[in-house]
Amino acid sequence: xxxxxxxxxxxxxxxxxxxxxxxxxxxxxxxxxxxxxxxxxxxxxxxxxxxxxxxxxxxxxxxxxxxxxxxxxxxxxxxxxxxxxxxxxxxxxxxxxxxxxxxxxxxxxxxxxxxxxxxxxxxxxxxxxxxxxxxxxxxxxxxxxxxxxxxxxxxxxxxxxxxxxxxxxxxxxxxxxxxxxxxxxxxxxxxxxxxxxxxxxxxxxxxxxxxxxxxxxxxxxxxxxxxxxxxxxxxxxxxxxxxxxxxxxxxxxxxxxxxxxxxxxxxxxxxxxxxxxxxxxxxxxxxxxxxxx
Amino acid sequence: xxxxxxxxxxxxxxxxxxxxxxxxxxxxxxxxxxxxxxxxxxxxxxxxxxxxxxxxxxxxxxxxxxxxxxxxxxxxxxxxxxxxxxxxxxxxxxxxxxxxxxxxxxxxxxxxxxxxxxxxxxxxxxxxxxxxxxxxxxxxxxxxxxxxxxxxxxxxxxxxxxxxxxxxxxxxxxxxxxxxxxxxxxxxxxxxxxxxxxxxxxxxxxxxxxxxxxxxxxxxxxxxxxxxxxxxxxxxxxxxxxxxxxxxxxxxxxxxxxxxxxxxxxxxxxxxxxxxxxxxxxxxxxxxxxxxx
Numbered sequence: 266x267x268x269x270x271x272x273x274x275x276x277x278x279x280x281x282x283x284x285x286x287x288x289x290x291x292x293x294x295x296x297x298x299x300x301x302x303x304x305x306x307x308x309x310x311x312x313x314x315x316x317x318x319x320x321x322x323x324x325x326x327x328x329x330x331x332x333x334x335x336x337x338x339x340x341x342x343x344x345x346x347x348x349x350x351x352x353x354x355x356x357x358x359x360x361x362x363x364x365x366x367x368x369x370x371x372x373x374x375x376x377x378x379x380x381x382x383x384x385x386x387x388x389x390x391x392x393x394x395x396x397x398x399x400x401x402x403x404x405x406x407x408x409x410x411x412x413x414x415x416x417x418x419x420x421x422x423x424x425x426x427x428x429x430x431x432x433x434x435x436x437x438x439x440x441x442x443x444x445x446x447x448x449x450x451x452x453x454x455x456x457x458x459x460x461x462x463x464x465x466x467x468x469x470x471x472x473x474x475x476x477x478x479x480x481x482x483x484x485x486x487x488x489x490x491x492x493x494x495x496x497x498x499x500x501x502x503x504x505x506x507x508x509x510x511x512x513x514x515x516x517x518x519x520x521x522x523x524x525x526x527x528x529x530x531x532x533x534x535x536x537x538x539x540x541x542x543x544x545x546x547x548x549x550x551x552x553x554x555x556x557x558x
Numbered sequence: 559x560x561x562x563x564x565x566x567x568x569x570x571x572x573x574x575x576x577x578x579x580x581x582x583x584x585x586x587x588x589x590x591x592x593x594x595x596x597x598x599x600x601x602x603x604x605x606x607x608x609x610x611x612x613x614x615x616x617x618x619x620x621x622x623x624x625x626x627x628x629x630x631x632x633x634x635x636x637x638x639x640x641x642x643x644x645x646x647x648x649x650x651x652x653x654x655x656x657x658x659x660x661x662x663x664x665x666x667x668x669x670x671x672x673x674x675x676x677x678x679x680x681x682x683x684x685x686x687x688x689x690x691x692x693x694x695x696x697x698x699x700x701x702x703x704x705x706x707x708x709x710x711x712x713x714x715x716x717x718x719x720x721x722x723x724x725x726x727x728x729x730x731x732x733x734x735x736x737x738x739x740x741x742x743x744x745x746x747x748x749x750x751x752x753x754x755x756x757x758x759x760x761x762x763x764x765x766x767x768x769x770x771x772x773x774x775x776x777x778x779x780x781x782x783x784x785x786x787x788x789x790x791x792x793x794x795x796x797x798x799x800x801x802x803x804x805x806x807x808x809x810x811x812x813x814x815x816x817x818x819x820x821x822x823x824x825x826x827x828x829x830x831x832x833x834x835x836x837x838x839x840x841x842x843x844x845x846x847x848x849x850x851x
Contacts, residue, residue, distance in 0.1 A: 393682030452754040461745040
């Protein structure tokens, strides 16, 4: 039976470290790190997520600001709001919650955030730094959180065969780069799989480490897992569940019940990668503060 | 016996197309595209390469300028020269030949080139665009040249297993991204191998397409090749050869003689990927001209 990689506990560990640093900073008279978030419109999921980030900031002693805008805000007005935060020296990091309403060019907004405040790591400059192994930039929170989890559990990646399923710009692609670069949690031989991959089962079965980031509940089945493999589940799809109070539950990309007996280590959903994502965002914000404040 | 992918002929084909476009431009009274190159110091190999680019420019009707500087040029002075070209609206593309002398910060110089003139594709912004599949940027010339070769020969990459050996920022890494993105020459399942890879032989043997970009002569041997695989050889190492007039010959990363009988298609060295690299650079320069001139 696999050991469960406890994202909740690991996240608490790293948040504890961050909180200590912040306490030292403020004790010495400095202002704490400050994360700003922009939420456009009234999507429930986005609001839940932004508010979770807000709570996490407060937990570790960061300042946190959420700017709410109506869905009909013009692109120009939103650009001006981003610029204001860019120029505000009391704010270290800015995230703009995606998706944005369709009349707004998401890429334009993302590229307008100063790279040094882009703690989501979506700016081309940060993506470029990631690609060439320049660690002065920011890596998007989910893949960064996964590397923090790997580091915490002393999981050796060097020389291992890692299979990443999913090539999104936010998770799969950066994860494949991080695992194959020459960093402490890199040096793996990485195969990036996606919707066009043939023989996915056979390929996965050769993996020492599987990262599933496709957003398809229970997609990864036992026949895809080599006994003893490490399984990282990024999926968090809400599926109907009448037995739950709110009528749904979170489903991972991995068929946990069937895969757990085979794997050596596995992340549960919830409580695995999810909590690490917000902690990684805090990490990026502290990094922004240290580099530029 | 494998079909040889004739980089020289394909390069001539694409150069012919570029030359036609330039002829139309100038016939309509417009100035031709203009590539500038900076060469610092007196390295023979670098000079040969820069001069080959210069000749290629002239062949297709581009303007070409080479700026030669002594190896003792200061970093500040070199930065000023880059800035001058950045601001010169008659120049579309700028390449700074690497390596630079050790007192100059190569990354600083590279990041100072305006992204829209960075036809080598080394700027973080261009690297970031590549990573997220935004084709408005520039891809470094060797991997771009390889995709042009794949396109010319109608080589299907979608769903194929491609193994890229070598993770350099200039070739292996961008190649692995291009082959796995959702473009016409992408959608392959890509495994990126490097110095820490174990079982390289076994992994390569599962590949439908092998790209060797490690700079180790004759590294890829027949036992690493699945019969019928397509083999792309990026290596161009000079090795001593008394039988040649100048005392050396170019060696690829692939043991061509032994691999050719197994492969379905293969690039020779010289005459394979090499000529495509310069043609890809011309392509980027024409693209810069069209986007911004």
